[in-house]
Amino acid sequence: MTDPFVVVGADAAGLSAASKFRREAPDREVVVFEKGRWISYAYCGMPYFVAGYVDRMSDLLSLSPGEVDERGVDLRRETEVVAVDPDAKRVTVETAAGDRREQAYDDLLVATGARADPGPFDVRGVDGAFTLHDMDAAAAIDAYVAEPDGYDPDRADVSAVDRERVDRNAAMPAPETAAVVGGGYVGVEVAEALAERGLDVHVFHRSGHLLSPFGEAVGTRVEAALEAEGVAVHTDAPVESLVGDDRIEAIEIAESTDAAVGGETVPVDMAVVGVGIRPNTDLLDGTGVDLGPGEAIRVDDRGRTSLPDVYAAGDCATARHAVTGEPDWTPLGLTANRAGRAIGATVAGDPTPVGDIAGTAAVKAFDTEAARVGLLDPEAAAEAGFDPVTETVTAGSRSGYYPGAAETDVTLVADRDTGRLLGGSIVGTDRAAIRIDTLATAIEADMTVAEVERLDLAYAPPFSPVWDPILVAAKVLNGALDD
Amino acid sequence: MTDPFVVVGADAAGLSAASKFRREAPDREVVVFEKGRWISYAYCGMPYFVAGYVDRMSDLLSLSPGEVDERGVDLRRETEVVAVDPDAKRVTVETAAGDRREQAYDDLLVATGARADPGPFDVRGVDGAFTLHDMDAAAAIDAYVAEPDGYDPDRADVSAVDRERVDRNAAMPAPETAAVVGGGYVGVEVAEALAERGLDVHVFHRSGHLLSPFGEAVGTRVEAALEAEGVAVHTDAPVESLVGDDRIEAIEIAESTDAAVGGETVPVDMAVVGVGIRPNTDLLDGTGVDLGPGEAIRVDDRGRTSLPDVYAAGDCATARHAVTGEPDWTPLGLTANRAGRAIGATVAGDPTPVGDIAGTAAVKAFDTEAARVGLLDPEAAAEAGFDPVTETVTAGSRSGYYPGAAETDVTLVADRDTGRLLGGSIVGTDRAAIRIDTLATAIEADMTVAEVERLDLAYAPPFSPVWDPILVAAKVLNGALDD
Incomplete structure (x- = not known):
């Protein structure tokens, strides 16, 4: 009998991996250790709970422990993995009650997430x-x-x-x-x-x-x-x-x-x-595992660390950036879910890439929506070996005569030599953030700005003018590239 | 002295071409003949005017005759081009007053648009x-x-x-x-x-x-x-x-x-x-010009017809479809503007592709938004030589706990052999239509559904769940392709 697939951490990456693994390999065992009591919660939803937009904290939970159990996943909450021995292929776990034991693994996934890094500001013990x-x-x-x-x-x-x-x-x-x-x-x-x-x-x-x-x-x-x-x-x-x-x-x-x-x-x-977060990698201290940007655990395109049969995914791990092709640390929810799912498939015998990231992110401030993707900062683009050219335009979100048309600012960054689109941002009040997905797709397809300018994007007066703000920005940036 | 660039039709394609030409070649002459009185109006905005969403018909005009004049374009309204002699490179024009004259051209753009085709229903002379x-x-x-x-x-x-x-x-x-x-x-x-x-x-x-x-x-x-x-x-x-x-x-x-x-x-x-429209091609009857799908004027990737130095653009012309690579007739506003602009540049000496179309279109019905792109009809896909597989999913537009999350239906069509994305549609009430641009970009980039499934699309609870509806649809279609 083989040893189980052991997963450390029961949030997005860990539970996605365990669930996918069980579906693909129903005869094999998977154990998920979670040091705390919470599992599978929507980190990104917490501000909206505080705002009062969400009535009940339970609304932020994707899966209950019972639902995880029904998937055939052996979930052990309040059980911390305190050591990994990659040579012996086993971990040491400790329960909240203080019991310690060894657990052998065939494959191990470290999905320990990240923690708030308050920098010099110690909030512990200070009310409010x-x-x-x-x-x-x-x-x-x-x-x-x-x-x-x-x-x-x-x-x-x-x-x-x-x-x-x-x-x-x-x-x-x-x-x-x-x-x-x-x-x-x-x-x-x-x-x-x-x-x-x-x-x-x-x-x-x-x-x-x-x-x-x-x-x-x-x-x-x-x-x-x-x-x-x-x-x-x-x-x-x-x-x-x-x-x-x-x-x-x-x-x-x-x-x-x-x-x-x-x-x-x-x-x-x-x-x-909220000044920063830091990947939880202490568990692998002393194992000699390679770290990458942000001191996150460096992984390859299958989510494999430098240790044999040890994977990492989610906020504790790097991911390959679609523009640079290099490891990057941009901890976000989709990255965690997607990498976990891919690793679950890979460990079950169906090799699956975790996918590149483009650093796509969106945020709102009241009615204003904002999003970004790729290499947006010219300095970062220059460091990655590009010669960045950038332009920002303001364009209408709808045909000018259609009620509700709103000023939308689009910034695009491209490489002067190749014309390749490197990054972009969008901000506005009318369907602004979701438009970033168009740029994310163009970036992952290695499109040039000239190709973006010729995209056949939807034109309909209630949703977009003839020249969508993205097309306007591409046109202007193309002009700058020709100079 | 060279003869002018002559444009027939003063709407999106014609005026885009004339304006671009004048900017690129300020020393050369461009004449635009328009048989009617209207120019540069927003065809797509007319229903919203009828609805009362738009207060004044003048709001639907992009450019006044005076503004066209300021651009250095010689605009002749109520002047119909009644004949083209491609060998002699001249057109015959007739004013509303009945005056006829010849006009020589160096290059000619036919941008005559389309007209309503009421089929068997003759509405002329019937009040209401x-x-x-x-x-x-x-x-x-x-x-x-x-x-x-x-x-x-x-x-x-x-x-x-x-x-x-x-x-x-x-x-x-x-x-x-x-x-x-x-x-x-x-x-x-x-x-x-x-x-x-x-x-x-x-x-x-x-x-x-x-x-x-x-x-x-x-x-x-x-x-x-x-x-x-x-x-x-x-x-x-x-x-x-x-x-x-x-x-x-x-x-x-x-x-x-x-x-x-x-x-x-x-x-x-x-x-x-509103049962159909038909391209206005009568002007070229007898010239032997090649027609294409929909009996529209067939053009190449630069907008050139089969007649020397005669271009066509807008609702009267074909465009190359991004999926099939073949000429297609899908008359839409962006296509007209883009092709006109490109032809203006080409005629001015800067050869510019008119760009492919993906058949991207969007429409709303009260609060419901819908959009489509590519080869969506399995029969059409099969006729084009593909083996289409299609799936439709219903997924949330936002995180489930976030107020306003709405059911969004995404249909994707892919080719079984290659996995290539061929087409898609989206319908829903929350930012549904604009999401089609992501699929349009993926289609123009020749992406496979597996690549679409791994796109790093924006996740933010107010705008998209972790797995955007597009990603959910790609996942399901990928599963069907594996079967």
Whole structure:
């Protein structure tokens, strides 16, 4: 009898792999170890839960433990894999009760995800200060934001929740002013969420525009969208420290900055820190596994690590970038699901590529939608060996005479020598974000900007003008390439 | 001195060509002959004008004659080109006043468009019966639908309008019940428009589902969308005749049909016939020019006809289909604009391909959006030499927990041997139509369904679930291809 397929981590990548493996190889065994209580939750949905757009935390769960069981997957929650011996092909697991045992594997998938990296800002033990990277934090934030007598405990209707933490936060006085530290996409989403809950919200962002990976054209419009809804956005405003010992009291801004708040101390009674995340790779410390960008576990086009029969997928692993062909670390939900599923098939005997990533991402700020793809930053493109040329256009989302036509900004980046499309961004209020999929497809097909300009995109007055904003941008960039 | 670039027709293709030519070759002369008074109008916007979504007919004009003049284009309206002598390289023109003269050309562009083809239904001279393929018809319909004392003559605020016809229709009693003959996209748009204006609307369609080129999955949902808004849709209901001599009185349905109205006579006081259009090619009769599908003027990848130095573009010309590589006739706005622009550049000395078409089209019926691309009909795909396999899936437009997630139906067609994506359709109420551009791009890039399944499309709960409906459809179709 062979040893089982062992999976570490029961979220998107791990459970996709286990489920696919069982469907393809129904006679073989798969064991999934999860150190916590939560499984299969929608990380990306948490800000919308906090906003109140989603009524129940249970709505954010894709699969219950029972459903995983019904798929024939042996799921062990609150069981941590504490060591891997790749030579002996076995892992050491430890339950919450302290029991340790060895588990042999035929193949191993490390799908340990990522964790919030609060940088220098330690939020532990400080009431009103949070990071948002797990469901317990989302439940606690939701409870903290509510008035003590207005909190509905059924909001956190999942048995896995840290009820004590929820109750403690619910009992605290509701905050009035919140700081969001970091203007990346989680920061933008949390800012909207807290504003929707009635708080005065300040966003502090280190650099000159929000959503750095989305480029300046997007950042400035998202900033305007937040400010139009009463959110105070402070750019070029690196936070020096969180002030407050037991409870958050204020945010101190670094002096050496152009921002109006430079050197100031802004009083707040809530802070959410979203300055970064870091891949969970500790489990493989000492195994000699190759790491890649972002210190994530380096994998090949089948999701294989440098260790024999050890795979990695999801937020802890690299993926090959469609433009550079090199490993990249852009942890996103589809990448995790897709790689997990492919690895499940591969381990079951059906070799399947995990697929390239294009770094496609979308975000909204109230009614403004933004998205990006590929190599958008000219510096990053130059580092990858390209000679980037970029143009930004503003064009209508519909025929000008059709009600609801909205200004849509499209930025495209191409390589001067080859004309190849390298990256792009789109921002606007009318079906803007979903249009990025057109650019993602063009990038994965290695199209030139001239080819993009000749795409037969849909024209219908309610949805797009004759020249879709993407075509307008391609036309302008082509002109620049000809110069 | 060289002879001018002569353009016949002053709508999308003709004026795009003339404008581009003048920009690229500012020292050379371009003359545009237009037999009517209207130029550069948005054909696709007419139903929305009738619906009342657009306040003024002038909103549908892209360029005024004055603006064309400012571009250095010599525009002659009400001047018909009545003959072409390709050997002598000259055309014969005739003004509305009856003056005839010869005009030599260096290059000639035929951009004569298409006209409504009412089939056996002669609407001329029958009050209340219309086709909708020009601005005068749109103005007349708009006036006819209004109550005599409620019509605002400023709606038709363009000097070119046939004012006598407008006034006559405005004076007639307003209709209560309208028949739309033909359930193609103009029929669907007109049905919505007339329902918005308060009429009881019946749509009669010859075949089993509306919007035949969009496939059954789209047709059935669009039918449901129309009926939900009170429009009576009759499929398998070929119209036998329009009843009424001076004014439309009824619609007679053929007996040999399954429709409930088979053999019946449905009383109406308005009818709009939209059963087809036909390319305007009479001008080249006798020249021996090659025609192609739909009896349109056959052109190559630069827009050249079989006659020397004679180009054709827009609704009167073929275009190369991206899937088959063969000439095709799918008259649409972007095709006309793009081909005109390319020919303008080519004639000016910068050889430019007119670009392939993918048959990308989109339409809405109230809140339901639909779109199609490529070879969607399995029979057409088989005729083109493919072995088509097709699947339709229903998937959510957003993460399930996010408010507003809507069922989106995606149909994909692929070739069994190669896995190549041949065509697709999308229908739904949430950002459905614009998603077709992703499929159009994949088709123009000759992608396989396996490649589509691995596309890194944007995932963000407000816009798309982890597995976008397109990815779900690709996954299911891939499974069918493996069988």
